[in-house]
Amino acid sequence: MALGDDALVLSHRLGEWAGHAPVLEEEVALANIALDLLGQARFLLSLVGDEDELAYLREERAFRNVQLVEQPNGDFAHTIARQLYFSTYQELLYGQLTAGDGPFAPLAAKAVKEVAYHRDHAEHWTLRLGDGTEESHRRMQTALDALWRFTGELFDPLDRLDVDVSALRDGWLALITRTVGQATLTLPTGPQSGAWTAGAGRQGIHTEPFGRMLAEMQHLHRSHPGATW
Amino acid sequence: MTTTAPDARTYEAVFDATVAADERIEPRDWMPDAYRASLVRQIAQHAHSEIIGMQPEANWITRAPSLRRKAILMAKVQDEAGHGLYLYSAAETLGTGRDELLDKLHSGRQKYSSIFNYPTLTWADVGAIGWLVDGAAITNQVPLCRCSYGPYARAMVRICKEESFHQRQGYELLLTLSRGTEAQHAMAQDAVDRWWWPSLMMFGPPDDESAHSAQSMAWKIKRHSNDELRQRFVDICVPQAESLGLALPDPGLRWNEERGHHDFGAIDWDEFHEVLRGNGPCNEERISRRRQAHEEGAWVREAAAAHARKHGGTPGEARA
Numbered sequence: 001m002a003l004g005d006d007a008l009v010l011s012h013r014l015g016e017w018a019g020h021a022p023v024l025e026e027e028v029a030l031a032n033i034a035l036d037l038l039g040q041a042r043f044l045l046s047l048v049g050d051e052d053e054l055a056y057l058r059e060e061r062a063f064r065n066v067q068l069v070e071q072p073n074g075d076f077a078h079t080i081a082r083q084l085y086f087s088t089y090q091e092l093l094y095g096q097l098t099a100g101d102g103p104f105a106p107l108a109a110k111a112v113k114e115v116a117y118h119r120d121h122a123e124h125w126t127l128r129l130g131d132g133t134e135e136s137h138r139r140m141q142t143a144l145d146a147l148w149r150f151t152g153e154l155f156d157p158l159d160r161l162d163v164d165v166s167a168l169r170d171g172w173l174a175l176i177t178r179t180v181g182q183a184t185l186t187l188p189t190g191p192q193s194g195a196w197t198a199g200a201g202r203q204g205i206h207t208e209p210f211g212r213m214l215a216e217m218q219h220l221h222r223s224h225p226g227a228t229w
Numbered sequence: 230m231t232t233t234a235p236d237a238r239t240y241e242a243v244f245d246a247t248v249a250a251d252e253r254i255e256p257r258d259w260m261p262d263a264y265r266a267s268l269v270r271q272i273a274q275h276a277h278s279e280i281i282g283m284q285p286e287a288n289w290i291t292r293a294p295s296l297r298r299k300a301i302l303m304a305k306v307q308d309e310a311g312h313g314l315y316l317y318s319a320a321e322t323l324g325t326g327r328d329e330l331l332d333k334l335h336s337g338r339q340k341y342s343s344i345f346n347y348p349t350l351t352w353a354d355v356g357a358i359g360w361l362v363d364g365a366a367i368t369n370q371v372p373l374c375r376c377s378y379g380p381y382a383r384a385m386v387r388i389c390k391e392e393s394f395h396q397r398q399g400y401e402l403l404l405t406l407s408r409g410t411e412a413q414h415a416m417a418q419d420a421v422d423r424w425w426w427p428s429l430m431m432f433g434p435p436d437d438e439s440a441h442s443a444q445s446m447a448w449k450i451k452r453h454s455n456d457e458l459r460q461r462f463v464d465i466c467v468p469q470a471e472s473l474g475l476a477l478p479d480p481g482l483r484w485n486e487e488r489g490h491h492d493f494g495a496i497d498w499d500e501f502h503e504v505l506r507g508n509g510p511c512n513e514e515r516i517s518r519r520r521q522a523h524e525e526g527a528w529v530r531e532a533a534a535a536h537a538r539k540h541g542g543t544p545g546e547a548r549a
Contacts, residue, residue: 018287022526031307076529132532221294229295
């Protein structure tokens with residue numbers, strides 16, 4: 001469920017870009033990534049129960065996504081930084097899942113290709129923005145810094161998953177360090193999760209914007225109890 | 230259709246013969262300036278409509294009431310961005326640039342379809358747009374697959390396939406609502422009430438007022454008149470509305486045995502002209518949103534261009 005919530009929430013955030021992207025090609029790319037993630041979310045939530053019941057009728061405290069994916073889009077650099085951090089993690093995680101033969105195997109086989117594309121997209125934009133103009137460099141650095149504290153939580157152990165998630169951290173850090181360096185940016189230093197900062201999404205403790213996101217997402221569904229759509 | 234003939238009269242004769250033979254004019258062929266200008270106007274307006282048309286539907290992505298519907302809607306809005314891209318490419322074969330066309334859209338010098346100046350107020354509007362607006366677009370566009378200008382005709386073949394798919398999904402969305410709870414049925418009826426007349430206006434002014442029609446038909450850019458297509462659309466929609474269990478909001482609508490067509494009530498052309506003049510319910514919002522996305526994205530496009538210059542690549546996604 002945690003992985004399904006990650007995909008569901010990030011997909012929703014990317015869906016908010018529709019009609020707002022800086023170039024038409026990015027309208028297509030962001031919607032494409034959002035759709036991939038929504039497909040993953042539907043598969044994962046269906047393993048647990050009814051996808052719509054889970055998406056539309058749970059309250060904030062029952063969602064298990066990491067706080068990183070619920071962060072508002074911000075400017076394009078923030079969206080790209082969020083994508084870079086998350087898609088790199090997801091690629092490593094799904095890579096591990098394909099090796100197993102659990103219930104995730106059919107998803108992982110398809111999703112590894114999708115997330116490889118997502119990471120490629122995020123890396124290319126990190127390079128373009130980091131090593132573009134002075135302004136884009138500044139914005140990209142700001143975004144990497146701002147979202148850094150939400151990355152620690154990615155490596156919290158996940159229940160009922162035979163992947164040692166915390167072991168993914170080194171590989172993740174190596175990939176991110178390489179990309180960020182190539183982009184002439186610096187990787188933020190300091191704790192990835194601090195005492196008063198991120199780290200509890202998996203326990204249903206979220207950031208303030210998340211409730212508002214859910215209110216919008218769930219409003220229509222909740223207004224018509226029992227209806228089919 | 231290339232030629233090495235020396236004088237304009239010969240070029241023109243080749244062009245006329247190509248059109249008369251129902252063959253395609255291709256980008257490097259000679260063509261009359263007015264033909265080129267007319268195509269640029271029409272294709273650009275068509276591309277702009279795809280781009281502006283993303284807004285009323287994107288308005289509901291974050292509120293779609295089921296994950297399945299959300300996926301369908303996201304895919305549709307993505308397709309529309311793709312259609313905009315094909316069409317800008319088709320327009321570029323005529324010697325214009327996407328930047329220039331977008332600039333004309335943003336400054337109001339080029340138009341987009343009047344229909345997208347109406348608001349999407351409920352979820353059912355997403356279905357009404359699929360059924361009626363995409364339905365009208367298809368009725369208009371299927372004949373364009375045989376348009377005399379090759380790149381436009383080929384773009385339309387791809388676009389029409391995807392549009393038909395969207396139209397069926399819109400119909401199915403409305404059908405689900407119509408057969409759902411009382412509140413859902415009422416929502417569907419209300420949406421059809423609001424979108425029916427604006428959809429009929431999508432075919433443009435009546436034939437006797439249509440400035441470009443005669444010439445476009447002679448050039449085989451258009452194949453049928455506005456009124457012919459509008460009639461065809463009404464005839465298609467009436468039985469579909471019946472199977473949907475929804476009423477079309479026109480007391481004058483009835484089958485005319487003699488004509489073999491449905492008669493229908495008078496369109497409010499004053500409203501049509503007001504919307505075209507920029508005074509529709511959402512004209513202001515649509516254009517400002519579009520401009521805002523473009524302006525706020527400027528630093529991203531500049532970054533991509535600067536990166537490409539440094540690294541010897543092409544700007545790729547940096548294009549405006």
